[in-house]
Amino acid sequence: MNRFLLYDVNPGEGFNLRRDVYLRMANLVKMLNKVQLWTLVLPAWNHLYHWRSDVNQTNIPWYTFFDIGSLNKHVPVIEFHDFVKVMDGRPIDDVIYFQHYKEGWGGKWVEKMDDRECNDNHPFYQLEDGLWHWYMPNITSVRFKCVSIQAEYSFLKDYLIHNLSNSWAVMFPRGEQVMHGEYSEWTARRSVRFSKDLVSIGDKFRSTMLDSDDFRDQTVMEDNWKKMKRKHGDALGGPYLAAHLRRRDFLYGHQDKLPSMKAAAQRINEILDDLHLKKVFVATDASGEELEGLKINIKPSVEVYRYQGDKNVLRKYGDGGVAIIDQWICAHARYFIGTTSSTFSFRIHEEREILGFRQETTYNAFCVDGNSACEQPSKWKIIYKK
Numbered sequence: 001m002n003r004f005l006l007y008d009v010n011p012g013e014g015f016n017l018r019r020d021v022y023l024r025m026a027n028l029v030k031m032l033n034k035v036q037l038w039t040l041v042l043p044a045w046n047h048l049y050h051w052r053s054d055v056n057q058t059n060i061p062w063y064t065f066f067d068i069g070s071l072n073k074h075v076p077v078i079e080f081h082d083f084v085k086v087m088d089g090r091p092i093d094d095v096i097y098f099q100h101y102k103e104g105w106g107g108k109w110v111e112k113m114d115d116r117e118c119n120d121n122h123p124f125y126q127l128e129d130g131l132w133h134w135y136m137p138n139i140t141s142v143r144f145k146c147v148s149i150q151a152e153y154s155f156l157k158d159y160l161i162h163n164l165s166n167s168w169a170v171m172f173p174r175g176e177q178v179m180h181g182e183y184s185e186w187t188a189r190r191s192v193r194f195s196k197d198l199v200s201i202g203d204k205f206r207s208t209m210l211d212s213d214d215f216r217d218q219t220v221m222e223d224n225w226k227k228m229k230r231k232h233g234d235a236l237g238g239p240y241l242a243a244h245l246r247r248r249d250f251l252y253g254h255q256d257k258l259p260s261m262k263a264a265a266q267r268i269n270e271i272l273d274d275l276h277l278k279k280v281f282v283a284t285d286a287s288g289e290e291l292e293g294l295k296i297n298i299k300p301s302v303e304v305y306r307y308q309g310d311k312n313v314l315r316k317y318g319d320g321g322v323a324i325i326d327q328w329i330c331a332h333a334r335y336f337i338g339t340t341s342s343t344f345s346f347r348i349h350e351e352r353e354i355l356g357f358r359q360e361t362t363y364n365a366f367c368v369d370g371n372s373a374c375e376q377p378s379k380w381k382i383i384y385k386k
């Protein structure tokens with residue numbers, strides 16, 4: 001029997017945490033597949049809080065953003081709309097809605113999960129047909145329950161194999177509730193490659209605006225990620241500095257860590273001087289007006305670039321596509337400086353680790369005004385396992 005694991009993430013979570021939850025679920029499927037055949041169903045992307053442009057952004061398949069062939073080299077995956085065809089109206093067996101332990105975790109970390117009453121409102125409801133429904137019209141389930149959990153994803157392997165052995169399809173709508181584990185995280189991460197279309201748009205911007213190409217930058221990628229193994233220092237990067245300046249909601253949630261645009265510009269000027277670079281690429285969710293506040297404080301001899309995508313790109317790939325192109329360009333810079341605590345910056349760190357940049361050129365973050373020695377991002381060293 002081929003079984004299917006469906007998952008989703010709390011609707012309020014952003015794109016780059018979602019990418020992280022994918023790694024956990026993919027690795028769970030990897031472990032399961034040593035015992036039983038499971039396929040991971042990729043949850044269609046629906047409108048996210050940060051997607052601000054007015055193009056339609058619902059039910060976006062993963063191939064819009066990622067290279068499905070590369071994902072499939074790690075674990076078998078299927079797009080949600082293809083799974084709906086496989087289902088052919090048949091309900092899935094179990095929806096397991098993860099939640100915290102209401103009483104907290106008691107200070108001592110033990111892995112556990114228990115059936116519990118549901119803590120909060122959830123989007124599932126039972127109709128007269130006896131089935132559980134939710135806002136996706138083409139998914140129903142025979143059973144539904146809330147489960148309190150504190151565990152790494154690996155904990156779910158035995159649960160699925162022993163407790164749900166008769167189920168052909170199981171869904172975890174709150175995948176972010178399970179933690180990371182050690183199991184081949186980097187292997188899963190390496191399998192997450194951007195779609196070829198987005199890569200080529202990013203590459204075009206690099207070559208036309210930033211004098212950057214893979215040959216000169218020493219960032220040529222193997223087609224098959226499994227064959228790619230780089231050492232720190234193998235990559236040089238294009239002749240530009242890249243800065244990720246996270247603004248908007250971060251200005252409220254993390255105001256004690258974010259620089260003013262003026263302080264950010266001063267830091268950018270310093271790095272450009274140190275590295276004798278003349279171009280800076282800025283990835284940001286700032287408004288045009290805010291960005292002006294940065295530009296007027298950058299030395300006049302420096303060229304400042306931002307990528308925003310034209311109408312066609314937005315219509316085809318949405319805000320998610322533009323964000324990925326930004327990340328791709330940042331990943332190829334000679335030097336990167338990002339925003340503390342931003343998962344958008346973290347994903348760039350990983351991309352650079354895969355490409356083989358020296359760590360000093362990657363794990364840098366802006367400091368809040370008046371503190372030039374703030375804590376810098378922790379280094380997550382790439383490990384190659386079989």
Ligand SMILES: Nc1nc2c(ncn2[C@@H]2O[C@H](COP(=O)(O)OP(=O)(O)O)[C@@H](O)[C@H]2O)c(=O)[nH]1
Pocket residue numbers: 013014015016017050051244245246247282283284285319320322323324326341342343344345
């Ligand atoms: N294009 C673009 N979008 C950004 C940038 N920074 C933030 N965003 C948008 O804001 C979202 C931030 O949410 P998330 O992915 O959760 O990252 P985090 O909140 O910074 O940890 C991104 O997914 C993008 O949609 C940027 O530099 N460029």
Ligand SMILES: [Mg+2]
Pocket residue numbers: 013014015017343
């Ligand atoms: Mg976020």
